[in-house]
Amino acid sequence: MSKVFSEEQRDCLQELINVAMGLASDKLARFLNTFVHLQVPAIELVSSAQIPAEFETRYSSTDSALVSQGFLGNDGLRGEAIVLYQLENAHRIAALLGYETDSISELEMLTDISSILTTTFLNGLATQIDNSLSYSAPRVLSSRQGNVAQALLETAYHWELALKVDISYQLIDHSFNCDMLLLIPGEAVVNIQQILTRILEEY
């Protein structure tokens, strides 16, 4: 099977992701006790070799963080979710989550925020396709002066396809932007295509 998604499959994936974002935003809104304005996440399939250049410009000039978390589901669904964001942004959402920044290490705060964003979103995706996911502990790949492009290059090397999801959360009085990358290895791409085909056949 081809590793390129058909137009129908792409549409299907975009819709699943839109709904997953909606579910995640609703959960976050309840949890944070504020309104979350969600924008439709722009999704794009890129080959993993293209990734570092895409993010180098956006994340090289400021203090930024890159956190990775593996996910594993049924039907051969697996991959690695990477959340990229600027640290300045992280401190805003940390304040909302009720972190007292002096009593907690920055690394812990980063992994917590990423894990919340990743798992709420992917759980929303999994529910729609009657799947469920388990997660590995989040790992900070690079933060502050760390070279984001280099860290991504090293990670992306083992993956074939990346689903780039631009996520932008806007909370009342706060805006929080981040990028999420779902890195998916070759055989899992085929499995995802099968899942999408099955869904398309159902309707």
Added chain:
Amino acid sequence: MSDNWLTGPVLEQLNSGVLVVDEQFQLVYLNCFLQRHGSVQLDEVRGQSLFKVFSDVPEAWLRRKFASVLELQSPSFSSWEQRHYVIKLPHMRPMTSSSQYMAQNCTMLPLSDEAGRRYVCLLIEDATDTFVYQQHLQSTLQKLEHSNRIDGLTQCLNRRYWEEQLKLEVQRALRYQQPLSLLLFDLDKFKQLNDQYGHLGGDSVLIELSARVRALLRDTDWFGRYGGEEFGIVLTNTALQGAVEVAERLCLAVSSLAVTFNECSIQSSISIGVAQLTNTGERAHEVLIGQADVALYNAKRNGRNRVVAFSPGETEFLLKTTD
């Protein structure tokens, strides 16, 4: 909770801690691992508050974590690298670890029973081995870094690291407009010493003079071995006059007392060239070395065991060759 023939024994034998609390943080289950390590009996603590049974857990932190697990119905994690342990427990290799307590990687998972009641499961993995390896790695890296910076014989900075520091200090001095001076000095007649007392004799003089010089320097000065018997000292926040005074004290400290080697008394002296940073720009540190080197050359030519400060006029021809 553990009455199933398969999951029950596995949970009890598991080399990880499994703890379940309800939404009020009351203990519902503890596996054997936690009961043994924590010296508690499930029957005695079931229904009690987690914070009462394990009184030193970080309560506010754990409440927030559990709240996110329950509300978002998604897992939460904690790594020993950020928080050494969540529940203070002894570990099983007390002899070979520098920490008294078990390093823990924790996962918090949402659970529900048939009636829809919600729980949080805390999985605790012993990461003490990783912690120990990480510590060995850190100390090895530290030693490596040290040996990368230090000259083995004299315990001064080696040339590469010293030059890096010189460069940084020059940049800093230029940025904050502070004076900076450089001393370059040379052990006089080193070849003769080696011929007369052997290389070990020469080495012992180098070791002794390094120690005497170091004793007269401030913590903020950078003392490095530049070449065989040549040394450099970066004097931060010091103008030429002050640098010359330091240099004269160093000269005296070396020449006033002989070094004893194999019951021989070895008389030695040093010649010192001094220069103050005046140039700006990318190559300022190289120009400074060149100027101190010219002064050192003049100190040698003028009869050794003396201090010469660089003066621009008389040595212009030499500067050009070092640029």
Added chain:
Amino acid sequence: MTLPVLICDDSLLARKQVRKSLPEFFDADILTAGNGVEALAILRSQEIGLVFLDLTMPELDGIGVLEAIKQEGMDCFVIVISADIQPEMQKRVTELGALAFIHKPVNPEKLVVILKQYGLI
């Protein structure tokens, strides 16, 4: 009596999901539109009894469609089906005249309840 129904969503999957969620006995003549502009063109050219409307779409979004329907006084029921399920958004579309708000993914049972409630089945 066959009811003319318009399903407006930019996603093919979403359009199919709505179509499949409708009860089998629901006698409807179904048209589809991929964005707000297409939807308005259909609404202006023929009688439509019920619109299933997505909110986030290219060209013209669901809010724009609701505004046009209100402004031009078109006589049709609108049920909004959206992934954005914030209460604030629900309030806004209700103010613009939407009959009901259903969140994605569409739950067929809930849809039937709403259709019954408004006497559409």
